[in-house]
Amino acid sequence: MAVKDVVSKFNYYQQIRLLLRKLRRNHSSDDILLNEKLQITSTLSLDSPNGQVESIYQNENDATIQMVVSHNGLTGTMGALPVAYSEWMIERYYRYSDCSAKAFINIFDHRLYCLDYLAWQKYYPCALIESQEKQPTETALLAINGMFINTLPKQFVCASLFTLSVRSMVNLECWLEAIYGMSAKVIPFTGGWIYVKEDECCQLGNPQHKLSTAPMIGSMRIETHSHFDVILGPVFQKQSYIFFQKGSLLEEMWKNIRYYIGPALNFTIYLSINSTGFKSPPLGKHLLGRDLYIGSPSHSKQYLVKLPSPKI
Template sequence: MNKRVSKLPPDYWLNLAEYPYDHSFYQVMRYLDAKLQLRKPIGRNISPTHEPFRMRQEPSMIFAPSNLTRVDIHDNGRPPTISILGFGLWGPNGPLPLHLTEYAKERIYHHRDKTLSAFSDIFHHRLITLFYRAWADAQNTVGMDLPNSPFKKYVGSFIGLGNRKAILNDSIPDSAKLYFAGHLLRQTRNPEGLIQILRRYFDVPVRIKEYIPQWIFIDKSERSTLNGTVALGENCIIGAQVKDVQHKFRIQIGPIDRKKFESFFPGTKNAKQLIEWVRLYIGYELAWDVQLILLDKYRGQTRLGKNALLGLSSFSGKNERKTDDFDELFIDYEARDRNKRHQDAIISTLFQSDSEDEGEGEGIGASNPKSESKPKNESGSEGKSDLEGKGETKSASDPDSKGNGDSTS
């Protein structure tokens, strides 16, 4: 038997040969297409030798009672042969005259001559496999397990993800993006669409609160000064920041249990995917944060020896509020990410400057009195680094914080 066919379960072929009427033509072809792992899908190979089976039509005048009529398994190394009735050149549904079908059948049963039937099977194999491929390409669920499924490209093109490289850019599965293509293809991105995406994907209660106040910092070059061209009541702004309520919203997740509550902490898989979903849906135009709501029965006091994160999952004292659920945790993922990148850049600059000072030494082990002096900040004062000057952080549970994020101490 063919080596590729031998990888299939032996019982499958025996059962198929013994009870061909119990199997559907499309089911058999789909099974072979998935299990054989050919170079190309069935119907797209250049030569029939690349497909380790043969399709043929049985010359008959009867109307097909089922898709398959017989399956022959050969022991001399020849590929198995699958015979059908309903599609081909012969029979009452075929394009050839009926007397040719009668003639081919007569040569087989009375003269044991299969020449005419075998000659037509050369074309039948190609016709039947092409017929199956046309059906499979039109069915969206048939080729989903193939690496180059055309259906994924068709749906992905509606939401700008038709390119294979673009659709594999983040941690969100491709199937999830295609599933929510109905929400992503709309030009108007309303809150209800984002709620449905997050609720179905993370399986948690989700609400969105709009018009969240925030302070927008004004760049020094854009602030109003005495020598600037500003007019009172028009474009004059007093201070370094302005209050805004139009460009920020809040995603409320909960009430949820302790396990799901901790799964949205910064740095987790759910937190990363949540950021990617929001960016995919609204882009970078609006500011947003997340309010995690924990069921009251899952809240416990922090004790020594227990895992707890300060500002995230640590609790002290008793709950004196009227509400039953804990809803005082607010996380601004993007602000935390910006602060982390800023601190990493400062640390990288400090290490680079230290390495340059060490390189100016006279040799290995030689002391450099300049390198032993305390680092100076921009104002020239000693004893404080840039990190210490910008190290003030806000509590994660303070929604009215004027800082850039909710990073914890």
């Protein structure tokens, strides 16, 4: 029998935590390790306890580690059972070498200590983080930010951009660059046409909508502060084709930007295309419109294309 050192004599939670840290080799969960590698029982002694952990020993190298605890449990000075039960078990154990009663109590003792430790571990992140492959802080951040639907590593890198109270254009640029792997630039206050409500429009012949009360003529107006442009790229000509396909990357990008800024702002996406080294395809190849010009190419090798807004 090999006696092991008690590292944390006055805190049996920390002692179990240190034992589990040494036993984690094949990525087994803590509840399995507690049942298969450890046997935690309460002491039979009625002496005043000197700490919470009495002894730790192991009969063989690959055998279960036996841990005797004087903290709570069913027997002993701090046990839940009356002292008469502990005295009777001590007599049976030492005078008659009868271990059956204590072995029966050990079944409930071990289960009680395992549940007690797992409940303690749940509320102590320092111990919980050691037992999980995925960090609990990562799960909490993704859940708070609303990004727990698809837990990709690249989303966790950008999770801090969603924790700020103000959604800035710099953070939007960083998020788009991290997700799509291309440079992004946001130009604010570019202005855009928006529809005007009917109560704000002047209607000829309608006395309730005069020019004095409804000063708007027409159904659309330009609003500068609630519109911005997003310029992506530059990308090569062949790489730009994925933005012009139905149900493609453009739709996903539009949803992500809308999710980030909310419903109050409007935006336009432009794609910067670099046509260096690209030859215009001949007619009859069903590619009209993809190279954006007919005939000889212009001297400019880089141009902006306004991407259409998808119907979402």
